[in-house]
Amino acid sequence: MTRMPHTRAAAHPRYDALLAEWNELLRRCQSAGPDDTPDPGPYGREVLERWAEPQRRYHTLDHLSEVLARATELTAYADDPDTVALAAWFHDAVYRPDRSENEERSADLARRALGEAGVDADRTAEVVRLVRLTVTHDPAPGDADGEVLCDADLAVLAGDPASYAAYAAAVRAEYAFVPDPDFRTGRADILRRLLDLPHLFRTPYGQEHWERTARRNLTTELELLEA
Incomplete structure (x- = not known):
């Protein structure tokens, strides 16, 4: 990974806790012993710094922290919780709101960084697959880890x-750079596509605890956009 100056991310109140969580996770996932693998710290600091970039307003360290917490909440439904957690760390690690290839670039970053950090090829490939899945949030039936991440x-x-x-x-x-009429049209299209899905959530927990509220929120936002 390209080393970057670490300044913005360190100001976040959960920075130290997130870095410690990353370090523990990566050590569990490294395929060799601790004496033969890179220090997780520099990788964690760079990923955190990416999540703290100034162009972000929603896809921030708060979002990363929330996704990690929700993935932990859904641990019982995952086949490999550590792989899901790695995918959560990388799923929007590259993010420019004016670009459409963010997930692909995030997946490529995961492939390069995890390979360099000593994570085995099979697990790295699965992280890459899961990151790419967040383009559609449409895991195949039986894809337990995809369901948990999405x-x-x-x-x-x-x-x-x-x-x-x-x-x-x-x-x-x-998306402040998008004129309001264009934003309303694009956002409304996204909300309609979400509401047309048979289920927003795939895990039993998500369907029981989140589905109804999420649909109510989406419907309310859509009504406001169309008012």
């Missing part, structure tokens, strides 16, 4: 009214 990423849709309003405002701020 549910964790979409759990924000099931927030209370104030939390959801803050999420929607952050998304709009991230």
Whole structure:
């Protein structure tokens, strides 16, 4: 990985806890012994710094922290919770709101970084697959790890009214360069596609605890956009 100056991310109140969580996770996933593998710290600091880039308003360290927490909440449904966690760390590690290839570039970063950091090829390939899956949030039936990652990423849709309003405002701020009529049209299209899905969430927990609230939030936002 290219080394970057570490400044913005360290100001986040959960920076130390997130870095410690990363270090523990990567050590568990490295295929060789601790004396034969790179120090996880520099990799974690770079990933955290990426999540703290100034162009982000929603896809921030707060979002990363939330997705990691929701993935932990869904651990019982995952085949390989550590692989899901690695994918959560990388799923928006590359993010430019004016680009369409963010997930692909994030997957490529995961492939390069995890290979260099001593994670075996099979696990690295699975992380790459899971990151790419967040383009569609449409895991195949039986893809337990894909279901957990996608549910964790979409759990924000099931927030209370104030939390959801803050999420929607952050998304709009991230796309401040888009004129309001164009944003309303594009955002409404996304909301309709989500509402047309048979299920927003694939895990039993997500369907039971998040589905109804998320659909209510999406419907309310769509009505406001179309008003």
